[in-house]
Amino acid sequence: MKLLSFLICLCSLSPYFSQKGDSVFIEKIYHEALTEGHSYENLRILCKDVGNRLSGTAGAQMAVEWAKSTLDKYDFDTVYLQKIMVPHWDRGTTERAWIQVGDRKIALSILALGGSVSTEGLMKGEIIEFNSLGDLKKSSTSVVQGKIVFINQRMNDSEINTFHAYGSCSSMRVDGAVEAAKLGAKAVIIRSLGLAIDDHPHTGVMKYENAIKKIPAAAISTQDSDQLSELIRQNKVNLFLELNCRTLEDKPSYNVIAELKGTKKSTEIITFGGHLDSWDTGEGAHDDGAGVVHCMEALRILKKLNYRPERTLRVVLFMNEENGNRGGKGYADWVVSKGEKHIAALESDRGGFAPRGFSCDGTAEQVKFLKTLEPLMKKYELHVFEKGYGGVDIGPLKSKFSTIPLFGFVPDSQRYFDFHHTPNDIFENVNKRELELGAAAVCSFIYLLDLNL
Amino acid sequence: MKLLSFLICLCSLSPYFSQKGDSVFIEKIYHEALTEGHSYENLRILCKDVGNRLSGTAGAQMAVEWAKSTLDKYDFDTVYLQKIMVPHWDRGTTERAWIQVGDRKIALSILALGGSVSTEGLMKGEIIEFNSLGDLKKSSTSVVQGKIVFINQRMNDSEINTFHAYGSCSSMRVDGAVEAAKLGAKAVIIRSLGLAIDDHPHTGVMKYENAIKKIPAAAISTQDSDQLSELIRQNKVNLFLELNCRTLEDKPSYNVIAELKGTKKSTEIITFGGHLDSWDTGEGAHDDGAGVVHCMEALRILKKLNYRPERTLRVVLFMNEENGNRGGKGYADWVVSKGEKHIAALESDRGGFAPRGFSCDGTAEQVKFLKTLEPLMKKYELHVFEKGYGGVDIGPLKSKFSTIPLFGFVPDSQRYFDFHHTPNDIFENVNKRELELGAAAVCSFIYLLDLNL
Numbered sequence: 084m085k086l087l088s089f090l091i092c093l094c095s096l097s098p099y100f101s102q103k104g105d106s107v108f109i110e111k112i113y114h115e116a117l118t119e120g121h122s123y124e125n126l127r128i129l130c131k132d133v134g135n136r137l138s139g140t141a142g143a144q145m146a147v148e149w150a151k152s153t154l155d156k157y158d159f160d161t162v163y164l165q166k167i168m169v170p171h172w173d174r175g176t177t178e179r180a181w182i183q184v185g186d187r188k189i190a191l192s193i194l195a196l197g198g199s200v201s202t203e204g205l206m207k208g209e210i211i212e213f214n215s216l217g218d219l220k221k222s223s224t225s226v227v228q229g230k231i232v233f234i235n236q237r238m239n240d241s242e243i244n245t246f247h248a249y250g251s252c253s254s255m256r257v258d259g260a261v262e263a264a265k266l267g268a269k270a271v272i273i274r275s276l277g278l279a280i281d282d283h284p285h286t287g288v289m290k291y292e293n294a295i296k297k298i299p300a301a302a303i304s305t306q307d308s309d310q311l312s313e314l315i316r317q318n319k320v321n322l323f324l325e326l327n328c329r330t331l332e333d334k335p336s337y338n339v340i341a342e343l344k345g346t347k348k349s350t351e352i353i354t355f356g357g358h359l360d361s362w363d364t365g366e367g368a369h370d371d372g373a374g375v376v377h378c379m380e381a382l383r384i385l386k387k388l389n390y391r392p393e394r395t396l397r398v399v400l401f402m403n404e405e406n407g408n409r410g411g412k413g414y415a416d417w418v419v420s421k422g423e424k425h426i427a428a429l430e431s432d433r434g435g436f437a438p439r440g441f442s443c444d445g446t447a448e449q450v451k452f453l454k455t456l457e458p459l460m461k462k463y464e465l466h467v468f469e470k471g472y473g474g475v476d477i478g479p480l481k482s483k484f485s486t487i488p489l490f491g492f493v494p495d496s497q498r499y500f501d502f503h504h505t506p507n508d509i510f511e512n513v514n515k516r517e518l519e520l521g522a523a524a525v526c527s528f529i530y531l532l533d534l535n536l
Numbered sequence: 537m538k539l540l541s542f543l544i545c546l547c548s549l550s551p552y553f554s555q556k557g558d559s560v561f562i563e564k565i566y567h568e569a570l571t572e573g574h575s576y577e578n579l580r581i582l583c584k585d586v587g588n589r590l591s592g593t594a595g596a597q598m599a600v601e602w603a604k605s606t607l608d609k610y611d612f613d614t615v616y617l618q619k620i621m622v623p624h625w626d627r628g629t630t631e632r633a634w635i636q637v638g639d640r641k642i643a644l645s646i647l648a649l650g651g652s653v654s655t656e657g658l659m660k661g662e663i664i665e666f667n668s669l670g671d672l673k674k675s676s677t678s679v680v681q682g683k684i685v686f687i688n689q690r691m692n693d694s695e696i697n698t699f700h701a702y703g704s705c706s707s708m709r710v711d712g713a714v715e716a717a718k719l720g721a722k723a724v725i726i727r728s729l730g731l732a733i734d735d736h737p738h739t740g741v742m743k744y745e746n747a748i749k750k751i752p753a754a755a756i757s758t759q760d761s762d763q764l765s766e767l768i769r770q771n772k773v774n775l776f777l778e779l780n781c782r783t784l785e786d787k788p789s790y791n792v793i794a795e796l797k798g799t800k801k802s803t804e805i806i807t808f809g810g811h812l813d814s815w816d817t818g819e820g821a822h823d824d825g826a827g828v829v830h831c832m833e834a835l836r837i838l839k840k841l842n843y844r845p846e847r848t849l850r851v852v853l854f855m856n857e858e859n860g861n862r863g864g865k866g867y868a869d870w871v872v873s874k875g876e877k878h879i880a881a882l883e884s885d886r887g888g889f890a891p892r893g894f895s896c897d898g899t900a901e902q903v904k905f906l907k908t909l910e911p912l913m914k915k916y917e918l919h920v921f922e923k924g925y926g927g928v929d930i931g932p933l934k935s936k937f938s939t940i941p942l943f944g945f946v947p948d949s950q951r952y953f954d955f956h957h958t959p960n961d962i963f964e965n966v967n968k969r970e971l972e973l974g975a976a977a978v979c980s981f982i983y984l985l986d987l988n989l
Contacts, residue, residue: 114694241567466919
């Protein structure tokens with residue numbers, strides 16, 4: 084009888100015991116990440132030995148090889164490549180812009196937008212400035228025809244989360260060329276999508292439409308945007324622009340994948356990853372070297388701590404997030420063709436900053452589940468457990484598995500757009516502890532998903 | 537009847553109305569700080585035009601003059617100086633250390649600890665290493681006599697909040713010289729109190745005891761500490777050390793004070809501040825230029841928004857936090873001598889990083905009050921509302937007003953000890969948005985204290 088009472092008592096306490104066990108295991112995860120972690124050194128190698136790695140380039144191929152060989156060393160259950168075809172845009176050898184004011188030639192810090200066509204030699208044109216894409220759309224051919232459009236839209240400083248400020252004006256970069264071409268512009272330059280006033284231009288993806296003339300598109304630094312705007316207020320300003328970027332044939336590339344097989348429900352798959360490609364400037368340190376090493380490290384730590392997952396835990400380092408999302412789309416198609424069952428996915432693609440928490444692109448019920456994890460993670464200074472975005476690469480899984488929850492790792496956002504898509508997105512701008520805490524947060528989260536979903 | 541029902545309904549909703557009003561006002565505070573803020577430019581001037589400013593130096597005097605004249609421009613109700621006498625320690629002109637290994641002379645990156653005596657010329661001694669202050673205390677005269685003690689205590693990487701890691705081993709710096717001298721050591725060098733492995737030595741305060749011989753004390757960089765430890769494992773290592781620092785006569789200096797007078801309860805005073813002095817290396821950007829400009833900016837914003845406080849809001853920029861706390865002690869004595877009533881105090885002295893929240897050194901009731909502010913501040917990514925430390929400068933108020941709650945502004949701690957007391961604590965290492973968000977958080981908090989305490 085006494086034994087029975089004890090067992091009944093034990094059963095009624097089991098959630099407590101389980102939580103306590105989780106809490107101890109998460110402590111081990113953080114200890115490993117912060118004292119014996121590989122994330123920082125892996126990021127150094129990816130940034131310094133591989134460098135930037137736009138889809139289709141030699142850098143991207145080196146990144147695939149590095150990721151595969153590094154994952155191979157960790158003795159996971161399986162490491163493999165998934166072939167995909169990716170776009171291949173090449174910045175070319177010439178990229179320059181200046182304005183002539185009286186006798187003065189003032190050079191602008193410029194980067195062509197990814198996907199832009201060439202200027203076909205040196206182009207000259209009068210600049211016309213608009214304060215937003217909306218203002219440009221409201222203009223007319225009679226005003227814009229034959230000119231170079233300058234969209235000087237500022238990100239909103241008073242947004243607390245900088246991704247909201249970015250989201251509100253990134254269409255200037257994506258759609259600026261199409262809207263300017265509709266009104267007869269010969270080229271478009273945009274204010275860089277950054278909050279800081281500095282001299283780093285921010286590249287990023289742009290698009291054309293089939294029926295609309297393709298005109299060259301580039302970004303100039305925020306500092307130059309302010310200066311240019313001031314000069315335009317005073318005088319008619321001509322811009323000289325030369326870009327010889329071009330789009331080449333698609334090339335084969337790869338998603339890089341590693342797994343720990345589930346021991347109880349091996350057919351249920353949890354995918355987590357970041358993207359291996361980056362823009363062709365800087366080193367892709369925060370975008371998305373950080374996400375790549377977060378996820379590699381999360382799986383490494385689980386293996387190191389001899390964790391035997393219930394579900395199959397799969398790291399996917401996606402190719403081509405930046406200019407096509409072929410990796411994300413190809414992965415979703417492929418897992419469906421294999422008849423796999425995907426129960427959750429997480430992406431880390433918001434930089435290597437101090438962790439704040441996780442967002443969930445899912446149902447009210449799934450967001451409620453996310454919130455149940457908060458008590459266990461509060462002591463690690465995680466406090467964001469709310470509805471929100473998942474990630475570009477894991478997005479296509481949603482169209483294949485309608486009930487799948489997508490989770491996004493949420494680090495602090497304040498410094499992200501100081502580096503995003505700039506020559507300044509380098510290893511030195513990632514803090515070791517902030518990166519390691521991100522890896523620990525992702526690892527703990529995947530562990531909790533595996534056990535509690 | 538209908539009007540009466542409406543009024544009853546309105547009254548029952550009054551907390552809602554008040555909260556909504558607060559929420560709108562806090563939004564204005566953030567908008568001002570992030571779009572028209574002065575904090576970043578003020579910090580630039582304090583760092584670049586004044587520079588470092590140890591108590592008793594010309595830099596400290598310049599800082600007092602700059603702060604007074606800057607506050608004067610903001611048209612507060614009153615701006616004044618409170619005279620205090622401060623210690624005057626001078627680093628001197630020579631500060632060098634090296635070890636000789638065979639033919640190789642290896643220089644160490646070194647900073648004398650604040651308050652250290654001189655070596656009186658070049659000192660040579662065999663090094664004996666201890667892994668902690670505790671280990672040193674357990675040793676004996678026979679082992680230590682005549683040697684130079686090297687305390688190589690590491691901060692604990694696995695602490696999530698870096699201040700906890702710092703707190704666990706800062707006694708190595710403060711008490712190392714006394715404990716080493718008790719066992720007959722001729723000097724002490726310590727591992728810098730920082731988590732990063734780099735080449736920046738960290739200075740900071742140390743103390744002597746009257747009956748114990750005063751021996752020279754200095755910190756070497758974490759990188760050099762690791763290298764030195766490795767060499768000691770292999771060989772007997774001699775250290776050459778030369779410091780000609782000295783303690784001069786106390787000098788007069790000032791706390792710099794500005795007020796907005798209360799309109800309803802003007803005799804009830806809320807003090808908030810940071811410290812104007814810094815160590816004599818780097819620029820005192822995070823420690824505590826950030827706290828200084830946070831608080832100046834908080835009062836400026838309230839004034840700019842035409843806020844008429846209920847209580848008297850007083851910014852105090854304290855002198856001499858780093859090596860004596862004469863400003864904090866002098867301020868507490870002075871307000872008591874004037875018969876003032878102090879109802880709360882806040883300090884910002886943990887750097888200019890992204891805000892996390894506020895801690896309260898107070899009763900359970902006061903901590904409960906703090907937590908009531910969380911809902912209004914959650915959307916600004918503030919989530920720490922808990923019992924904790926106030927600050928060094930406001931600490932002495934507690935001994936005068938036993939029931940006063942002391943609040944500490946809590947920014948993210950991850951990068952603080954990369955800069956703390958090093959040549960690397962410079963303006964360039966403060967992020968504009970992170971600093972501005974700190975000013976907005978402090979301002980909003982003071983506003984809520986004024987209305988709700």
